[in-house]
Amino acid sequence: xxNTPKWYDAHLQDYRKVAYIKSKEEYDxxxxxxxxxxxxxxxxxxxxxxxxxxxxxxxxxxxxxxxxIEWFGGGILNASYNCLDKHVDKLKNKVAYYxxxxxxxxxxxxxxxxxxxxxxxxxxxxxxxxxxKGDRVIIYLPMIxxxxxxxxxxxxxxxxxxVIFGGFSAESIASRIxxxxxxxxxxxxxGFRAGKPLPLKKNVDEALTRCPExxxxxxxxxxxxxxxxxxxxxxxxxxxxxxPNLPSYVKPEPMSSEDPLFILYTSxxxxxxxxxxxxxxxxxxxxxxxxxxxxxxxxxxxFWCTADIGWITGHSYTVYGPLINGFTSVLFxxxxxxxGWDRYWEIVAKRKVDKFYTxxxxxxxxxxxGAGWVEKHDLSSLKLxxxxxxxxxxxxxxxxxxxxxxxxxxxxxxxWQTETGGQMITPLPAVxxxxxxxxxxxFFGIDPVILDPDTGEEVKYPGQEGALFIRKPWPxxxxxxxxxxxxxxDTYFSRIPGxxxxxxxxxxxxxxxxxxAGRIDxxxxxxxxxxxxxxVESALVLHPDxxxxxVVGFPHPIKGQGIYAFVTLNQGVAKTxxxxxxxxxxxxxxxxxxxxxDAIQWADALPKxxxxxxxxxxxxxxxxGQIDDLGDTTTIADPSVxxxxxxxxxxxxx
Ligand code: WTA
Numbered sequence: 001x002x003n004t005p006k007w008y009d010a011h012l013q014d015y016r017k018v019a020y021i022k023s024k025e026e027y028d029x030x031x032x033x034x035x036x037x038x039x040x041x042x043x044x045x046x047x048x049x050x051x052x053x054x055x056x057x058x059x060x061x062x063x064x065x066x067x068x069i070e071w072f073g074g075g076i077l078n079a080s081y082n083c084l085d086k087h088v089d090k091l092k093n094k095v096a097y098y099x100x101x102x103x104x105x106x107x108x109x110x111x112x113x114x115x116x117x118x119x120x121x122x123x124x125x126x127x128x129x130x131x132x133k134g135d136r137v138i139i140y141l142p143m144i145x146x147x148x149x150x151x152x153x154x155x156x157x158x159x160x161x162x163v164i165f166g167g168f169s170a171e172s173i174a175s176r177i178x179x180x181x182x183x184x185x186x187x188x189x190x191g192f193r194a195g196k197p198l199p200l201k202k203n204v205d206e207a208l209t210r211c212p213e214x215x216x217x218x219x220x221x222x223x224x225x226x227x228x229x230x231x232x233x234x235x236x237x238x239x240x241x242x243x244p245n246l247p248s249y250v251k252p253e254p255m256s257s258e259d260p261l262f263i264l265y266t267s268x269x270x271x272x273x274x275x276x277x278x279x280x281x282x283x284x285x286x287x288x289x290x291x292x293x294x295x296x297x298x299x300x301x302x303f304w305c306t307a308d309i310g311w312i313t314g315h316s317y318t319v320y321g322p323l324i325n326g327f328t329s330v331l332f333x334x335x336x337x338x339x340g341w342d343r344y345w346e347i348v349a350k351r352k353v354d355k356f357y358t359x360x361x362x363x364x365x366x367x368x369x370g371a372g373w374v375e376k377h378d379l380s381s382l383k384l385x386x387x388x389x390x391x392x393x394x395x396x397x398x399x400x401x402x403x404x405x406x407x408x409x410x411x412x413x414x415x416w417q418t419e420t421g422g423q424m425i426t427p428l429p430a431v432x433x434x435x436x437x438x439x440x441x442x443f444f445g446i447d448p449v450i451l452d453p454d455t456g457e458e459v460k461y462p463g464q465e466g467a468l469f470i471r472k473p474w475p476x477x478x479x480x481x482x483x484x485x486x487x488x489x490d491t492y493f494s495r496i497p498g499x500x501x502x503x504x505x506x507x508x509x510x511x512x513x514x515x516x517a518g519r520i521d522x523x524x525x526x527x528x529x530x531x532x533x534x535x536v537e538s539a540l541v542l543h544p545d546x547x548x549x550x551v552v553g554f555p556h557p558i559k560g561q562g563i564y565a566f567v568t569l570n571q572g573v574a575k576t577x578x579x580x581x582x583x584x585x586x587x588x589x590x591x592x593x594x595x596x597x598d599a600i601q602w603a604d605a606l607p608k609x610x611x612x613x614x615x616x617x618x619x620x621x622x623x624x625g626q627i628d629d630l631g632d633t634t635t636i637a638d639p640s641v642x643x644x645x646x647x648x649x650x651x652x653x654x
Contacts, residue, residue, distance in 0.1 A: 008401065009433035011410045019296045019430035027431045027441070034444035035472065042071075042285075042445070042475065049288040049324060050281065051086050052077045053254055062473045064498045067480070067489045069473045070258055071282035078252035079261055079284055080123070080156035083323035084116040085252065092116075095328045098302070098351045099145050102192035102334035104343070110145050112326070115152075118145075118241075122153035123250040125240045129184065129216050133158030133253055136182040136263065140164045140173060140204055142191030143333040146220045146237065147309050148319045150186045155261060158253035162263040162275070165310025166191055166198065168592040170206035172273075176265050177211045180275055180482055184216040186237075190223030194338035197223045257281035263482045264312055266418040267532040268491055269503070269521035275482030276418050284320055286422035286476025290443060291321030294412055295384055296429050301354035302381075304330035306344070306362065311529075312418040313388055316476075317357060321422070336362055341369040345377040345404075356404075357386035357414075360396050361527040364558050367399040374403045384429055386412040389528025390560045391516050397436035415439040415516050417502065418530070419492065421476025424448070425514050438513040447471040449499070450506050453520065456496040461508055467520055468506040469499040522616070524553030524561045529594050531563070533616075536597065539590035540565060540583055545573040550606050550614050551597070554623035562598035562652070564623035566606055566645070575602045599623070599650040605641045607633075622646055 016022050021030065033041045039059045046056070057074030092113035099108040131137060137159050141147040147163070154161040162180050164173055177185070185208070191198045201219060208214055219229060220237040229236065240246075255261075258279045265273040297303055303322055307313035322329045330351055336344050344366070348356060366373070385405050392400075392413055401411055411434060414426040425448060427440035434440065442448050450459050453467035477500070481488040495501040505517035519525060522533045533551040540549035548568040556562035567583065569575065580600050587595050601623075607615045621630050627646050633639055 007433035007435045008410075010408050012430060012433065015296065015410065015430035019428070020293055021428050022430050024432050027428060031442070031444055035447055038445075045289055046072060046281065046285055049285050050077060050082055052281075056257060056281070060473065064473070064493055064500070067485065067493045069477060069479055071473070071475045072257040075257040075281050076254045077257065077281060077284075078156065078255055079280060079320065080119060080152045081252040082284060083152055083155075083320065084112065084119060087326045088112050088116045091326050094326065096323065097145055097148070097329055097331045100330060100332045100334070100347050100351075102195065102338065104339060104346070108145065115145075115149065117248065118149045119152040119156060120248055120250050121241050121246055122149050123156040124246045125218070125237075126153055126157055126159065126184075127250065128240070128243075128246070129218070129235075131157060131159050131184055134260070135159045135184070136162055136180040138162050138164060138173070138177050138180070138182040138185045140166065140185060140187045140200060141220065142166050142188060142198070142200065142222070143308060143331055144188070144191075144220070144222055145331065146188070146222075148323075148331070151262070151309075151319055152323075156250055156252050158255055158259065160260045160262060162265070163310050163315070164265070165308055165592075165594075166200060167310075167594045169589055170203045171590045172592055173203060173207035174210045175272060176275070177207065177214060179265075179272075180263055181213065183214055184218070185214055186218045186220075188220045188222045189225040189227050192223060192333065194335050197225065199225070201225070201227060255280050258479065262315065264315065264418055266312075267523055267530045267535060269523050269532055270534055271532075272535070273532070274484070274487060274491075276478045277480045277482045278421055278476070279479050282475030282477070283421045284324060286474065287316040287321040288324035290423040290426075291317055291327070292325050294414060294423050294426050294428060294443070295355045295357070295386060297325065297327055297355055299326065301383075302328045302330065302351055303355050303357075304332070304348070304351070304353045305357040306332065306336075307357075307359070307388070312421070313357075316422050336366060337369075340373065341366060342373040342376055345374055345379060348379055348382065349377040352381040354381055355384045355386070356382055357388065359389040359528040360387055360392040361390065361558060361560055363387070363392070363396045363400045367396060368558065371399075371403045379404060379406070382406075382409055384412065385409045386414055388414045388416070388423075390525045391518055392437055394436045401436070410434055411436075413437070413439045415504075415514070419478040420474070421478065424470075424474075425516075435513055438509070438515050440513050442514070445472075445474040448506075448514065450508060451496060451499075453495060453501075459507070462510040462512075463507060465505055465507040465517055467495070468502040468504045468516070469496060470502065471499055473500075524563065526553070526556075526561050526563060526594065527559040531591070531595055535591060536563060536565065536587055536595055539587045539595070540567060542590065543583055543586055545569050545579060546583070548606060550603075550616065550619055552616055552620045552623050554599075554620065556598065559598075563595065564599045564601070564619075564650075565597045566601050566603040566619055568603050568606060599652055601645070601648055601650045603645055603648070605638065605644075607636050607638075607641045607645070609635050610637045618642060619645075622649055625649065625651070
C-alpha cells in the first residue's frame with residue numbers, strides 16, 4: 001500500500017460498462033440540465049421515481065430570504081404508497097429487509113408483502129388510538145423491523161414521525177417530545193447491544209414524568225423484559241396488532257408535496273437541538289434518486305447502510321431511498337465488534353451484500369483490530385463502498401479500499417447533512433477517478449460555492465479554503481425548524497443572505513474536486529454524531545459545584561473528534577475524581593452516552609478576551625496539544641491563564 005497513486009480508478013473501466021451514468025461528459029450534461037433546466041429535468045426525475053395521485057402544478061418556487069421553498073407544489077402523493085403499494089404486486093416475494101439481530105443466532109427475512117401487511121396493520125393501530133393527519137408521533141426503537149414499520153405507518157396516515165436514536169437519554173427524549181408536542185410514543189421494552197439488554201422503556205418512563213400531554217404509549221416486546229404496563233395509557237404492540245377487528249388495509253392519506261413527513265432533531269452551534277423538518281415529494285425524490293445513482297444500485301443487488309435509523313442516514317438510505325426503489329437492504333441491530341470484530345464481514349458474506357455504506361469512525365476502529373478479521377470472510381460480493389459522516393483520513397481510506405474493497409471497489413465519500421435530506425457532494429462510480437478524502441463533485445441539482453463567510457466573496461480557486469454555501473434549492477432540503485421558522489432563517493440563510501450556509505469549511509482543488517475540512521461553527525462531530533458544544537456546556541453547568549464550562553472538540557484517533565471540557569469549579573470545591581465522574585454522568589444523563597466527555601480538565605480560569613468572550617480557538621489548540629502554535633494571544637485579558645491550562649492538559653491514551 002506504500003506507493004499509492006494520487007487517485008484511484010481501477011474500477012472505472014468496468015463501471016463504465018454497467019453504470020447508470022457512464023462518463024464525466026454524461027454527468028456534466030445532466031448536471032447542467034439539473035441546474036439550468038430545472039422544470040424539465042426535475043419533472044422527468046419525479047416521474048421516474050415517484051407516483052403522484054395528482055401531478056404537481058409547478059416544479060419549484062422559492063425565496064431564500066424568507067426560506068420558503070416549494071417543490072412540486074400542488075402535487076398529491078403518499079410516502080408509504082410509494083414505498084410499498086406502488087410495487088407490492090410485482091415485488092411481493094422480494095426481500096425488503098434482511099434483519100440481523102445483535103445475537104448472531106437471530107435473523108429474519110421480511111418480504112415486501114410482509115412489510116406492506118405490517119405497515120397497514122400498524123397504521124390501523126395508530127388510527128384506532130386516535131392519531132390523526134399532522135399529529136407528531138415519537139418513535140424510540142432499536143434497529144428492528146418495527147422501526148421502519150412504525151415510520152411508514154405514520155406516513156401512511158399522514159402523521160409526522162420523530163425518531164429518536166436509542167442512545168439518547170430520558171432528558172433528551174423529554175425535551176424532544178415537548179418541542180414537537182407529540183401525544184403518542186412508540187417504543188420497546190428493551191434493545192440489545194453486544195449481548196447486553198438496554199432498558200429503553202425505562203428511559204421513556206422517566207421522560208414521560210415530564211410530559212403529561214403524552215396519552216398513549218405503544219410498546220413492542222423485543223427483549224423479553226418483564227414489564228408492567230400502565231393500563232390507563234400503555235398498550236402492547238402485539239396485542240394491538242392481534243385485534244381481529246383491525247382492518248388489513250388502510251387507505252394511504254393523500255398528502256400535499258409540501259406536507260411534513262418527519263422531524264429529526266440535530267445539534268447546532270447554539271441552544272437546544274432543533275427539529276429539522278422534511279416534507280414529502282422533494283425529500284422522497286432526493287433520497288430515492290441518490291440511493292440508486294450514487295451507489296449505482298441495480299434492482300437485484302443487496303444494499304447495506306450501517307447507520308442507525310435514528311439518524312438521517314438511516315432515514316434516507318435504509319428506509320425511504322431503498323423502499324421507493326424496491327431494493328433489498330440489510331437492517332442490523334448490533335454493533336461491529338460483537339461477538340467478534342468481524343460481525344460486519346460475517347453479515348456481508350452471509351447476505352452477499354453488493355454495496356456497503358458506513359462511517360469513517362467505524363473503519364478506523366475496525367482497522368485498529370487488524371485485517372485478519374476481514375480476511376476470514378469471502379467479501380467478493382462487494383462492488384462498491386461508501387462513507388458518510390465526517391472527513392475520511394487517507395489511512396482509513398486505504399485500509400477500506402485495500403482490505404474490504406480488494407483494491408477495486410470505488411469508495412463514494414458522500415458529503416451531506418441532516419438538513420440536506422440526501423447526499424449532496426459525492427463521487428459517482430463511473431464518472432471520474434476518485435481521490436481519497438475528497439467527496440468529488442456535486443450531485444444533480446446541487447449548486448455549491450465556497451465563500452469567505454464574512455465578506456461573502458468567492459475564495460481563490462483552486463485551493464483556498466472557505467465556507468461551503470449552496471446557491472439554489474434542491475428537492476431534499478429541509479423546509480423549516482419545527483415551530484421556529486425564524487431559527488431556520490437565522491441559522492441557514494442569514495450568514496450570506498440568499499444562500500444556504502452549511503456550517504462546513506471546504507476547498508476545491510485544481511481538478512475541481514471538493515474537499516470538506518469539517519465544521520467551522522461550534523458543532524463537533526464525535527464518531528459521525530453531531531453535538532453542539534453549547535449543549536454539553538449547559539449540561540455541565542447544571543452541577544451545583546460548577547461555575548463555568550467550555551467544551552471543544554479535539555482530534556481523536558478513532559472517533560474523529562473527542563469531547564474535551566474545561567471546567568471551572570466554585571470557590572473551595574475540591575477537584576476530585578469523584579466529581580469528574582459525577583460530571584461525566586451528568587452529561588450522559590442530560591444528553592446520552594454519545595456525549596460522554598473524553599477529558600475533563602479543571603480550569604481555575606478560562607482564557608477570555610477583554611470583553612469577556614471565551615477564546616475557544618485557544619482551548620482547541622490546548623486540547624489538541626498544539627501548544628507551540630497558539631497564535632495571537634494579545635487580546636487575552638490575563639495571559640497567565642493559558643500557561644496554567646497548558647500545564648494541566650489532560651493527555652488521553654485512546
Ligand atoms: C459532516 C450526516 C466530510 C459535515 C449525513 C456535515 C462530512 C455533518 C461528510 C453533518 C463527508 C458528513 N465528509 N464531512 N463525507 N459527511 N460530514 O447532520 O461536517 O449528522 O456538516 O448528517 O457531518 O452531519 P449529520
